Amino acid sequence: DGGITQSPKYLFRKEGQNVTLSCEQNLNHDAMYWYRQDPGQGLRLIYYSQIVNDFQKGDIAEGYSVSREKKESFPLTVTSAQKNPTAFYLCASSDGSTMNTEAFFGQGTRLTVV
């Protein structure tokens, strides 16, 4: 079955550590996105990528980094510079060649700083 896989589902990080969240898709989509969701709030865009080897900052990129070396993969690193990283992280992909296509989401990673 085609879809987006995020791992791990739950992640605990000590303060000062970097952690990397995995996102893999087999939908052959060009566009991929990372969002952050805090309790009771909407999704905020961290980074997005329209094509391999290219990515752009979203609205809240500070303290995060990404790479897009393969079409299928768009990992997100939460660095120690991110002051409040505890949140629900959602990865999405979309067929960037067609205007009206929706975003498909992975099941999310819940990150907690301990």
Add this chain to the structure above:
Amino acid sequence: RKEVEQDPGPFNVPEGATVAFNCTYSNSASQSFFWYRQDCRKEPKLLMSVYSSGNEDGRFTAQLNRASQYISLLIRDSKLSDSATYLCVVKSFNKFYFGSGTKLNVKP
């Protein structure tokens, strides 16, 4: 100003009720519009796309007014299983902008 604004609710309605959600967006160049449903602690899932002519999918009807930059979702004959948060989503130049969601509680 937020790109997409929604009434956060919650909307508490009895089973069988009709409920309407509204949403406004700020970018007049926005190209595509969607309603997503998000259950507690889960990922958002597409409920329906929204077209300028309006569209219906069973008990759900979506409307778009480009002139007013306004999107609506109507749910008829509410079921207990409709309880969730409904997210209004606008796509502009391949970026998706999400409203903060409207929470719906359907009561027996």
